[in-house]
Amino acid sequence: MDMLLIHNANEVLTLQSDTKGPRTREAMSHLGVIENASVLVEGDRIVAVGPLAELEERYSEKVKKAKRIDATGKVVMPGLVDCHTHLVHGGTREHELNMRLAGKTYMEIMNAGGGIHYTTTKTREASFEELYEKTSRHLDQFLQYGVTTVEAKSGYGLDWETEKKQLEVAKKLQETHPVDVVSTFMGAHAVPKEYKGNEEAFVDMVIDEMLPKVAELKLAEFNDVFCEKGVFTPEQSRRILEAGKRYGLIPKIHADEIEPYEGAELAAEVEAISAEHLLVASDEGIEKMAAAGTIAVLLPGTAFFLRAPFARGRLMVDRGVPVAISTDFNPGSSPTISLPFIQNLACMNMGMTMEEVLCATTINAAHAINRGDEIGTIEAGKKADLLILNVPNYKQLQYFYGMNHIDTVVKAGEVVVEGGALCSSATTVSNR
Numbered sequence: 498m499d500m501l502l503i504h505n506a507n508e509v510l511t512l513q514s515d516t517k518g519p520r521t522r523e524a525m526s527h528l529g530v531i532e533n534a535s536v537l538v539e540g541d542r543i544v545a546v547g548p549l550a551e552l553e554e555r556y557s558e559k560v561k562k563a564k565r566i567d568a569t570g571k572v573v574m575p576g577l578v579d580c581h582t583h584l585v586h587g588g589t590r591e592h593e594l595n596m597r598l599a600g601k602t603y604m605e606i607m608n609a610g611g612g613i614h615y616t617t618t619k620t621r622e623a624s625f626e627e628l629y630e631k632t633s634r635h636l637d638q639f640l641q642y643g644v645t646t647v648e649a650k651s652g653y654g655l656d657w658e659t660e661k662k663q664l665e666v667a668k669k670l671q672e673t674h675p676v677d678v679v680s681t682f683m684g685a686h687a688v689p690k691e692y693k694g695n696e697e698a699f700v701d702m703v704i705d706e707m708l709p710k711v712a713e714l715k716l717a718e719f720n721d722v723f724c725e726k727g728v729f730t731p732e733q734s735r736r737i738l739e740a741g742k743r744y745g746l747i748p749k750i751h752a753d754e755i756e757p758y759e760g761a762e763l764a765a766e767v768e769a770i771s772a773e774h775l776l777v778a779s780d781e782g783i784e785k786m787a788a789a790g791t792i793a794v795l796l797p798g799t800a801f802f803l804r805a806p807f808a809r810g811r812l813m814v815d816r817g818v819p820v821a822i823s824t825d826f827n828p829g830s831s832p833t834i835s836l837p838f839i840q841n842l843a844c845m846n847m848g849m850t851m852e853e854v855l856c857a858t859t860i861n862a863a864h865a866i867n868r869g870d871e872i873g874t875i876e877a878g879k880k881a882d883l884l885i886l887n888v889p890n891y892k893q894l895q896y897f898y899g900m901n902h903i904d905t906v907v908k909a910g911e912v913v914v915e916g917g918a919l920c921s922s923a924t925t926v927s928n929r
């Protein structure tokens with residue numbers, strides 16, 4: 498098996514902790530920094546992390562055989578995990594930006610047939626191959642920004658054929674692209690035009706026809722719903738999420754994004770793994786999430802791009818909610834793949850610390866997609882998803898904001914980005 502040694506990094510952020518499960522409160526600040534340290538990798542797994550002399554003594558044969566990468570003066574950390582995206586979609590929506598800048602709201606544009614409906618039309622029109630190529634290019638960009646695992650929601654089909662196409666594109670990319678893609682079914686992302694005025698029938702169709710097929714074909718692990726005034730009510734959302742559970746799909750929920758709608762409360766009640774957005778979540782909802790251990794997936798890029806109030810990240814951490822942060826990459830409310838910029842926004846606009854945002858985009862994000870045992874920290878036995886960053890200490894990641902600090906990305910033990918550029922082999926992996 499191939500051996501790799503990343504040696505003499507100024508700082509290795511291991512994110513190791515004795516805490517099992519998602520991190521809360523002070524535990525979110527423990528980055529497990531080891532100064533002047535090295536990481537040894539065998540195949541796709543991490544073997545050990547620590548001072549070079551220690552690794553040379555304990556693993557002398559492996560260290561001798563290893564390909565070496567000098568990380569002197571740099572920071573090494575786990576690959577970033579983007580735990581909320583609408584990755585697979587047709588078209589773009591730049592034409593909506595001037596409308597919103599002129600004062601039209603996100604919901605007004607959607608209710609007039611734009612927004613999610615526009616992207617649904619484009620996604621229905623696109624062939625499997627077109628969607629695959631477009632999404633593959635986006636995954637290349639994610640990789641260049643240090644994102645090694647991405648959650649991908651369907652929800653731009655709103656009919657079975659297109660929902661299936663989106664999920665199958667994600668599945669094929671999981672097999673062919675170096676970035677790991679984790680799928681969420683989101684058939685209840687909007688009520689399609691053909692069901693306007695007949696919303697309950699659409700909910701029934703999602704429950705009776707789509708969910709069983711998603712489970713049978715093993716196309717997703719999670720089931721998500723847009724619980725929002727004018728989209729799906731808390732009662733409809735509860736029905737969809739409870740039905741998904743009967744098929745083994747773990748609930749997630751788009752909650753309290755635009756208007757307070759007791760989405761955070763619902764997330765806790767249905768034992769969702771996460772509630773996402775939460776821009777206007779109530780105090781009571783936050784308390785309930787803390788008590789239930791529901792992960793808050795916060796998406797400050799969406800607040801930024803929709804010019805909406807930011808979620809109360811500081812309060813959520815202080816109240817004991819495990820917080821993760823994600824791009825919400827989608828063509829309408831957050832068309833960015835830059836998770837590092839999203840970290841900057843979380844510091845500046847949600848009052849989270851430099852340490853907390855790193856936890857929120859690695860191990861807590863991994864837990865939000867049920868991958869906490871596999872990725873998100875640098876420790877023996879975990880997948881070797883590693884970043885080498887062109888900064889001497891982790892604090893410069895937020896200080897020099899809006900920049901891409903990636904030097905090298907190692908995905909499952911293989912170097913896929915070198916000197917900030919994608920390696921030619923990176924996009925042609927076909928055996929995974």
Ligand SMILES: N=CN[C@@H](CCC(=O)O)C(=O)O
Pocket residue numbers: 583612613616723751754799825827828829830831
């Ligand atoms: N709010 C609902 N869904 C997406 C946006 C989808 C779109 O506008 O295309 C979100 O999470 O922000």
Ligand SMILES: [Zn+2]
Pocket residue numbers: 581582583751825827
């Ligand atoms: Zn979303």
